[in-house]
Amino acid sequence: MAKALKCNLCDNHATVHLTQILNNKIHKVDLCESCAQQKGVTDPNGFSLADLLIKSTGGEEAGADQALKCPTCGYTRRNFSKSGRLGCPDCYDYFKDTIDSILANMHKGTTHCGKVPVNARAHISLREEVSRLEEELKKAVDAERYEDAAQYRDRIQEVRKARDQNE
Amino acid sequence: MIIKPLLDSKAELTHGNVTKCPVVLSTRIRLARNLAAHLFPGWAAESERSEILANCFASIGSVTGMKRGYKFKIEELDDLQRKILYERHLISRELMSSNNGAGTLVSKDQSCVVMVNEEDHLRIQVLRSGFHFKRVWRTIDRIDSAIEERLPYAFSEELGYLTACPTNVGTGMRASAMMHLPGLVISNQMEKVIRAVNQLGIVVRGLFGEGSDASGSIFQISNQMTLGETEQQIIKRLSSVLESIIEQENNARGRLLEAERTKLFDKIARAYGILRSSHVMSSAEAMNLLSLIRLGLDIKLFEEENREILDRLLIESQPGHIQYSAKHLADSEERDVLRAAYLRTEFEKIQEPDFGDI
Numbered sequence: 001m002a003k004a005l006k007c008n009l010c011d012n013h014a015t016v017h018l019t020q021i022l023n024n025k026i027h028k029v030d031l032c033e034s035c036a037q038q039k040g041v042t043d044p045n046g047f048s049l050a051d052l053l054i055k056s057t058g059g060e061e062a063g064a065d066q067a068l069k070c071p072t073c074g075y076t077r078r079n080f081s082k083s084g085r086l087g088c089p090d091c092y093d094y095f096k097d098t099i100d101s102i103l104a105n106m107h108k109g110t111t112h113c114g115k116v117p118v119n120a121r122a123h124i125s126l127r128e129e130v131s132r133l134e135e136e137l138k139k140a141v142d143a144e145r146y147e148d149a150a151q152y153r154d155r156i157q158e159v160r161k162a163r164d165q166n167e
Numbered sequence: 168m169i170i171k172p173l174l175d176s177k178a179e180l181t182h183g184n185v186t187k188c189p190v191v192l193s194t195r196i197r198l199a200r201n202l203a204a205h206l207f208p209g210w211a212a213e214s215e216r217s218e219i220l221a222n223c224f225a226s227i228g229s230v231t232g233m234k235r236g237y238k239f240k241i242e243e244l245d246d247l248q249r250k251i252l253y254e255r256h257l258i259s260r261e262l263m264s265s266n267n268g269a270g271t272l273v274s275k276d277q278s279c280v281v282m283v284n285e286e287d288h289l290r291i292q293v294l295r296s297g298f299h300f301k302r303v304w305r306t307i308d309r310i311d312s313a314i315e316e317r318l319p320y321a322f323s324e325e326l327g328y329l330t331a332c333p334t335n336v337g338t339g340m341r342a343s344a345m346m347h348l349p350g351l352v353i354s355n356q357m358e359k360v361i362r363a364v365n366q367l368g369i370v371v372r373g374l375f376g377e378g379s380d381a382s383g384s385i386f387q388i389s390n391q392m393t394l395g396e397t398e399q400q401i402i403k404r405l406s407s408v409l410e411s412i413i414e415q416e417n418n419a420r421g422r423l424l425e426a427e428r429t430k431l432f433d434k435i436a437r438a439y440g441i442l443r444s445s446h447v448m449s450s451a452e453a454m455n456l457l458s459l460i461r462l463g464l465d466i467k468l469f470e471e472e473n474r475e476i477l478d479r480l481l482i483e484s485q486p487g488h489i490q491y492s493a494k495h496l497a498d499s500e501e502r503d504v505l506r507a508a509y510l511r512t513e514f515e516k517i518q519e520p521d522f523g524d525i
């Protein structure tokens with residue numbers, strides 16, 4: 001390679017080149033001596049590449065607007081690519097594109113399948129109940145079973161109300 | 168000293184004394200959680216952080232398991248007290264250097280900790296001596312659910328528990344085991360093991376200081392990925408890696424006992440000699456020597472009843488704890504003298520290694 005590689009964390013000349021296989025994907029990170037030291041990369045006991053990955057890929061894809069701001073907390077995409085941390089829970093929505101690509105690189109999957117808090121569980125099951133009832137309602141209307149349809153409509157309103165109280 | 172009552176009482180880490188699996192010192196799970204509708208601690212103003220801290224202290228203090236425990240605001244602790252809490256795994260490195268509005272709740276037996284306004288609003292941690300992921304998960308799951316009843320969490324159906332850093336999102340769970348691996352270190356196999364488990368998404372860190380020299384052959388081994396798997400799947404995968412490491416460690420010890428028996432006995436006998444009679448000792452040297460004695464205990468050169476003393480000394484030989492026992496500001500040279508004296512006294516209680524019928 002003719003061009004000297006730059007450190008992923010600062011602009012110095014990179015002398016430490018690392019490869020780690022995560023999720024069957026090969027990740028390469030290039031660092032200068034001092035960043036490598038600082039990150040504990042030279043520590044033979046191992047280090048966390050994931051942390052480095054965020055900083056080297058965070059928000060730097062072509063065309064990403066660095067000034068994009070989370071309307072809830074005022075955090076910018078530039079803040080994120082610099083620190084690797086987010087400002088508030090809503091940042092996950094506003095920087096979705098950037099975060100999704102990082103998550104796909106870093107984790108086993110991109111969807112949560114673990115524990116769900118009781119509050120959220122109730123909310124999820126109510127939402128599922130509404131969509132089930134809506135389907136029944138449509139079927140009833142299609143079959144001109146208007147009495148049933150009216151009952152479904154009432155039930156949907158009840159569940160919606162319960163869901164809103166739950167929020 | 169604010170943390171004195173904590174230091175004077177028995178703790179899981181120093182008095183747990185579990186012998187079933189000597190290779191695994193302790194099992195730990197931590198969950199990263201954030202409160203809904205609040206900025207993450209790193210971006211929140213100090214007033215918001217303080218409000219969250221007060222709120223969490225009030226709500227979490229009443230959770231079963233955390234009642235009658237300890238609450239410390241970091242700003243009220245001096246550097247020494249912070250260091251001691253860090254050495255006992257009751258606060259993290261990040262919390263140790265934290266500014267106003269951060270704190271920690273510690274259960275009576277010091278096995279459950281909730282750090283407030285670390286990188287995330289809450290870092291819930293449960294630690295047990297020995298190899299006990301199922302029990303630890305049951306405990307932390309219960310505490311987490313009880314906290315959630317009082318303080319609604321930031322949660323998304325798609326991404327799970329939302330954390331300040333995307334490396335923790337999803338389950339927010341880091342499960343880890345502290346392992347004592349002198350066999351693999353002495354026979355130079357540790358690097359190979361680290362490389363192999365890294366490829367499975369498992370991370371290995373030395374516990375004490377940098378490099379394998381200062382580590383006392385103690386390593387923390389944990390999962391890296393938090394999203395896309397259930398907590399049970401993560402624990403299962405990590406456990407199977409740990410079991411294979413235990414097997415490799417036992418094999419390495421077996422080979423050492425066969426091929427380098429005399430050399431190994433010599434190392435352990437010398438370690439005992441130095442611990443009983445030295446007058447200056449750094450914490451790195453202490454860790455390495457204590458680690459060898461622990462290995463000696465595993466292969467029955469010492470009485471099993473000494474294990475508790477040994478696991479306690481691994482904690483108490485660290486700089487903050489030695490400093491505390493000095494009762495004044497000792498520099499590192501004086502600490503090394505104090506440490507040697509302390510270990511000399513403690514080792515009077517431990518009988519010479521018995522190489523008799525092995």
Ligand SMILES: [Zn+2]
Binds near residue numbers: 008
């Ligand atoms: Zn650099």
Ligand SMILES: [Zn+2]
Binds near residue numbers: 072
């Ligand atoms: Zn935000």
